[in-house]
Every structure is written in C-alpha cells, then in structure tokens.
C-alpha cells in the first residue's frame with residue numbers, strides 16, 4: 001500500500017466509524033472514537049498485510065496493556081466499527 005492510498009483509507013475509515021483521524025508516532029495515522037469513557041484507536045498496517053488493528057486507550061492516550069493491539073484484518077469499512085468492538089471484547093489483559 002502506498003502512502004497516498006494509506007492516507008485515503010484512514011480518511012475513509014474515520015468517515016465509516018464516525019471517528020476522527022489522529023496522528024500516531026512515526027508518520028502513521030489512526031482513527032479514534034470514544035467508547036466506554038475511553039477511546040478505541042484503529043490503525044492500518046502500512047508496511048505489511050495485517051489490515052486494521054485496534055486497541056483501547058484511556059483519556060491520557062495510555063494503552064490498556066503492552067499486548068493491547070488486536071488484529072481485525074481486512075473488512076468492509078462499514079463493519080469496521082463493530083469489528084473493533086468485537087476484537088476489543090475478546091482482548092485479554094496480560
């Protein structure tokens with residue numbers, strides 16, 4: 001995936017999930033939306049083929065644990081929000 005496609009897909013992901021685009025470290029971007037008094041963050045794998053990833057953050061941007069990232073993979077954007085909630089519901093804190 002080239003960077004322009006990546007940015008376009010992030011924008012589409014934000015629109016589909018009613019989230020907002022947030023800047024992540026290293027030139028990466030994610031999509032953030034509120035959930036349960038915290039935030040869900042979605043990121044898209046730019047360098048590989050993992051597709052979408054999701055993790056939960058608190059209001060200070062701290063992840064719930066070191067193993068916070070759950071792989072959603074590739075899915076239709078209209079399913080992305082639900083798939084993120086499912087992935088996080090299955091997440092086990094270590």
Ligand SMILES: [Zn+2]
Nearest residue numbers: 064065068093
């Ligand atoms: Zn966790």
